[in-house]
Amino acid sequence: MTDQELQRRCHTVFPGHRARSPAEMYAAMAAWCEANGVEHDMYGAGSLIQEFEAKIARLLGFEAAVFCISGTMAQVTALRLACQDRGRDLVALHPTSHIFVHERSNYQLLGHFKALQAGDRHRPWQVADLAAIPDRLGAVGMELPLREIGGQLSSWEELHAIKDHVRARGAHLHMDGARLWEAACGYGKPLHEVASGFDSAYVSLYKGVGGLGGAMLAGSREFVERAAEWFRRQGGNVIHRSPYVVAAAMQFDERLAAMPDYLGRTHFLHEALGAHPGIRRNPAAPQANMLHLHLSVSPERALEIRRALAERHGIWMFNRIASGVLPGTSSFELYVGDNLLAMPDEQLRTALGLFADALARQ
Incomplete structure (x- = not known):
């Protein structure tokens, strides 16, 4: 039995939102389209x-936004244009930036811009991290929240200081807002207040929103129009974007309204984990509705435990697992969504207890 098949049979699933089968998703999309009189766009032209x-x-307080088929395309395009505008090809990024970790050196191999790592990979940026860079920067790319360190955020005061610093040195400030919806809830601020001071922002239409894929790039109208032209030049001009837009739009308001509940449930989970010191939490207190959990077992052993819990108890604890920094350790990301929100408290505690007991039996 595949992992996907095994997960579907589980009644206690920790990560994310409930997975809908293609048939369920397409049926929901069809019903929403029928109720709202939706027609296909043609190369991005259409009312929907x-x-x-x-x-x-x-919502973000920008003049315009444009759909892009992927965040990977949206971000490097935005940063390249920003650098061109300023005649400087250097971009400062956090060491855990998606561009460094997950995009296979696209910015470098495709000649988009040059990038340098700024700051400590284990904590969010402080303005001093950027002030320490003597080079003339064309752009600064800032991820809110930082996924690779458990959804951590720079403090609200530090965020404002960073915005002021980047503006003062004449660089373009771009937001990797793949999880901006979650970050705004963590800050307890409206989206436009978080985005204020950024020159551009990318947001995902599938991560926390639960859509099929796709992204939006927001900024000034002129900047967005230029980016849209480059999306076309790079092969992003799909004839119908409507499937991606429908999948996001039909649940967008509901997902954003639920963010405070997801964050509250994350605090409950974090507290429940305190009873199991063998499962270490990062960050020390939730800053968004996600956590990284660190285990004192190898990834291979963690996968064995996951399968055993799924087969014997119908519990699915995590999706991906990664090697830890120390030998024989591992960690995984846990995004708190509908699954944990709907789970009764005692069911959650029981599942954690079974998981912790299995980890202790090495």
Whole structure:
């Protein structure tokens, strides 16, 4: 039995939102399209997509936004244009930036820009991390929250100091807002207040939102129009974007409204984990509705435990597992969504207890 098949049979699933089968997802999309009179766009022209782009721009406080088939394409395009505008090809990024960790050196191999790592990979940026860079920067890319360190955020005061610093040195400040919806909830601030001071921002339409894929890039109207032209030049001009937009738009408001509940549930989970010192939590207190959990077993052993819990108890604890820094350790990311929100407290505690007991039996 594959992992996917095994997970579908589990009644206690920790990560994310409930996975819908293709048939369920397409049926929900069809019903929403029927109820809202949706028609396909043609290469991005159509009322549905253009109204959704305008909605995203309004929420973030920008002049305009445009759909892009992937965040990977959106971000490197935005940073390259920003560098061109300033005649400086150097971009400062956190060491755990998605561009460094997951994008296979695209910025370098495709000649988009040059990048340097700024700051400590184990903590969010402080303004001193950027002030220590003597070079003339074309752009600064800032991820909110930082996924690779458990969803941590720079403090609200530090975020403002970073915005002021980047503006003063004449660089473009771009936001990797793949999880901006979660970050705004963590800050307890409206989206436009978090985005204020950024020159551009990318947001995901599938991560916390639960869509099929796709992204939006927001900024000034002129900047967004230039980026859209480069999306076309890079092969992003798909004839119909409507499937991606429908999958996001039909649940967008509901997902954003649930963010405070997801964060509250993350605090409950964090507290429940305190009873199991063998499972170490990062960060020390939740800053968004996600955590990284560190285990004193190898990835291979963690996968054995996951399968045993799924087969014997119907419990699915995590999806991906990674090697830890120390030998024989591992860690995984846990995004708190509908699954944990709907789970009764005692069921959650029981599952954690079974998981902790299995980890202790090495």
